[in-house]
Amino acid sequence: MTSDTVLLRCKACRTLNRLPAGKMRDRPVCGKCRASLAFPVSPVSATDSTFEHEVNDWPMAALVEFMTLWCGHCRMIDPAVNDLAARRAGFLKVIKVDVEREPGLSSRFSIKGTPTFLLYLNGRLLARLDGAPKAHSELEDWISQTLMKHGPAFR
Template identity: 40%
Template sequence: MTAPITVTDATFADEVLSSDTPVLVDFWADWCGPCRMIAPVLEQIAAEQDGKIKIAKMDYDANPDTPNKFGVMGLPTLLLFKKGEVVEQVVGAKPKRALLKVLEPHL
């Protein structure tokens, strides 16, 4: 079972932009209630879609550069990167089925 990985401003390029596998980055913060609601859903997707997609979590408050670069304004924001480019964006907590509907065309 693969759990979500943690990325920082320093590791973002290596872990996300250079990845051969699509990467869903969850921009979250401790104080964000919807972020806590969506976390178990992302863990399930990471386990079920192992090998097809990587789930990465980035603490918005501890890593200001990357969210700023990609225009992340609200939390949680999920950005799906494929070959270093953003191909999907989801803002707010969504149910698992809705997230999978967005992700599946890219897997």
């Protein structure tokens, strides 16, 4: 498999599909069952039982935000996080974890404050960012710089 190819698991039949990275936005379908290989265009919520699936079954970069609904910094950075999910759909999956509803995940990742961001690539943790960036563009810059060090360029 080349770096221009991604593996995407079908949610319907669980078949692993090999796709050219450039075709991710062309509404790909599963080669076996013909179901849509849809990807999220907005942040998805993860729980203790779905976290591994959300992160490990995604073939590209995944940004996990540990947050709370009442946190002022979380609410301030929320538009940037939502915008990233929409603009980078198919390449960056944004996952949100509410630390009050998921204390097990918060403990597992030693979350001391919100927001805390974890960046994964192919299920492997690359970096952690504690606190909200001062400017919205700083979050995207952090993601881009981290991915350039560890893998394919952020598109």
